[in-house]
Amino acid sequence: LTLWALLAISDVLAEMPGGFLATLATYSALIGTGLLAVFFAVDGYGMKAASELWLSAPPSETTAALYAALLMSKLGIASGSIYFFWYLGLMPLLYGAAMIQSGVFPRWISIVAILGGVLGVLAGAGFYLFGYGIVSLFGFIGSQVIISLWILAAGIVLYRRTVALT
DSSP states (O other): OHHHHHHHHHHHHHTSTTHHHHHHHHHHHHHHHHHHHHHHIIIIIIHHHHHHHHHHSOGGGHHHHHHHHHHHHHHHHHHHHHHIIIIIIIHHHHHHHHHHHHOSSOHHHHHHHHHHHHHHHHHHHHHHHHOSOHHHHHHHHHHHHHHHHHHHHHHHHHHHHHHHHO
């Protein structure tokens, strides 16, 4: 649903001044959604499988199983960092800049997108540099909440704009 909302926002912005930024934001949304799927697969399925392998390994193989679980953990951090940076950071920054140039959306919605994007970049950098930590986790949660509220607000603006045109 989020991707469809972003594509609807992109359709409106593509026809306005700064449309090239909307095009870049659209590509960022599509790539970010793919990265999200990879992150969920690694962090959800891969980590569960690796931990079960380690827990059920015979004593002679526990070291190898532990290294496999550690590798999966590192892949989770890496894929999460890329997703946070790309989808929660770069994408809302591009949408925010496109919204400012278009003049269709209120300025405060653009600023919310940019703030969410900055927090997303910081969350991605935090996970990459420091791994799972409380600061990185709150950065992720904060950026996700801000971006979700921003998409909802932008959808309301688009809905009101459509109703006003009819």
